[in-house]
Amino acid sequence: MDRIDTMTGKSILVVEDEEAIAEAVRAxxxxxxxxxxxxxxxxxxxxxxAQERPDLVVLDLMLPGMDGLEVCREIQRTDWVPVLMLTAxxxxxxxxxxxxxxxxxxxxxxxxxxELAARVKAILRRMERIRQTSPTEPMxxxxxxxxxxxxxxxxxxxxxxxxxxxxxILLTLARSPGVVFSRDQLMDRVWGYRDYxxxxxxxxxxxxxxxxxxxxxGEPRYIRTVHGVGYAFREDGL
Ligand code: CA
Numbered sequence: 001m002d003r004i005d006t007m008t009g010k011s012i013l014v015v016e017d018e019e020a021i022a023e024a025v026r027a028x029x030x031x032x033x034x035x036x037x038x039x040x041x042x043x044x045x046x047x048x049x050a051q052e053r054p055d056l057v058v059l060d061l062m063l064p065g066m067d068g069l070e071v072c073r074e075i076q077r078t079d080w081v082p083v084l085m086l087t088a089x090x091x092x093x094x095x096x097x098x099x100x101x102x103x104x105x106x107x108x109x110x111x112x113x114x115e116l117a118a119r120v121k122a123i124l125r126r127m128e129r130i131r132q133t134s135p136t137e138p139m140x141x142x143x144x145x146x147x148x149x150x151x152x153x154x155x156x157x158x159x160x161x162x163x164x165x166x167x168x169i170l171l172t173l174a175r176s177p178g179v180v181f182s183r184d185q186l187m188d189r190v191w192g193y194r195d196y197x198x199x200x201x202x203x204x205x206x207x208x209x210x211x212x213x214x215x216x217x218g219e220p221r222y223i224r225t226v227h228g229v230g231y232a233f234r235e236d237g238l
Contacts, residue, residue, distance in 0.1 A: 010124055011035040013054040015045040015071065016086065017063055021109075025058060028113040029120065042066025049075045056123055058116075059103075061087045072103055082123045082164065086111070104165055105191070122192040129192075130168070139174055141233065142221060144213070146174050155213060165190060166209045169202075173223060178235035180226045206231055 012034045016022040022038050029036045039048050042063050049057060057075060061068035072083050082104040089108065104123050107116060138147040145154040151167055153160040162170065168190045173181060181189075183202040191201075206223060209215075215222050224232050 007035075008033040008124075010055040011037070011052060012056050012058060012120065013045065013048050013052060014038045014058045015040070015042070015063065015068070016058070016060040017041060018060070021060075021086075024113060025116065028117055029058075032117050032120075034120075040064075042068075042071045045071050046074055049081065054081060055127070056120060057081055057083045058120070059083050059085050061085055076163075082127055084116075084119055084123060103163075126168075126190070126192040141174050141177065144174070144222065146171060153213075160212050162209065162212060166205055166212070169205055170209055170223075173231060173233040177233045180229050180232040182230040186230065202231075 010033075012029055014022060014025050014029070014036060016025065016038065017040045019040075022040065026036045026038050037048055037052060037054070039045050040063075042065055045057070045059070045063075048054075057072075059068050059072055059075075063071065068085060072085065075081060075083065085103040085106045087106055087108050105119055107119060136148045138145050138149075140146075143156050144160075147153070148171060151164075153162055153167065153170060169186060172186065172189055173179075183199040186202050210220060210223060213222055220234075222234060224234050226232055
C-alpha cells in the first residue's frame with residue numbers, strides 16, 4: 001500500500017490458469033492502481049466473486065474443470081459485474097460473442113498488457129457513467145417496457161434477459177426513437193472506445209437483442225437497420 005496515491009479504489013478479480021499470464025496481468029493491473037486478486041480455476045472464481053464483489057472480472061475462457069462461459073454465467077446470475085473475457089483465438093472470440101453470458105468485452109491472446117489496461121479502464125469508466133446516470137422513469141415503447149433504474153426489459157408479461165451491454169445498446173436506441181446511431185457512435189457510448197472490429201461487434205450484439213426480443217429479420221419491429229449508417233429505434237407503429 002505504499003502507492004496509495006495512485007490507488008483507484010477498484011478491485012479486479014483475475015481468473016487465469018496459466019501462471020505466467022496471470023502474473024503478468026496481475027502486475028500490470030496492480031501498477032495501474034487496482035487491487036488485484038488472482039485465482040486459477042472456476043470454483044475458486046465463483047467463491048472469490050461472491051466474497052469480494054469485485055468491480056470487474058478478467059476471465060480466461062479455457063479453464064480446468066469449469067469453462068469460462070459457465071463461470072461467467074454463474075457470476076452474472078447473482079451480481080451485475082462486468083467481465084472481460086480472454087480467449088485463445090479469434091474464432092473462439094466470435095463463438096463466445098455469440099453466447100449471451102454477459103461478458104462485456106473480449107481480448108484475444110496474445111494481447112498486449114497496454115491493450116488490456118485500456119479495456120479495463122474503458123469498462124470501469126462505462127460502469128461509472130452508468131451508475132452516475134440519474135435513474136429515469138421506465139419507458140414504454142410499443143409492447144416493451146424499458147426500465148433504466150432496474151435495468152430490465154419486459155415484453156408483454158415476460159422479462160427479456162439481456163446482458164449488461166445489450167441492455168445499454170437497447171436503452172441508448174430506445175431513449176431516442178427515430179434517431180440513427182452509427183456503429184461508431186454506439187461503440188463510443190456503450191463500450192467507451194472504438195476498435196477495428198467495432199462494427200462487427202455492434203452488429204452481433206444488435207442481432208442478439210433482436211433475437212431475444214423476437215424481432216424478425218425481414219421487418220424488425222423495434223430496431224431498424226439504416227443501411228450503410230447504423231441503427232435506430234422505430235418511432236412509427238408496428
Ligand atoms: Ca487457460
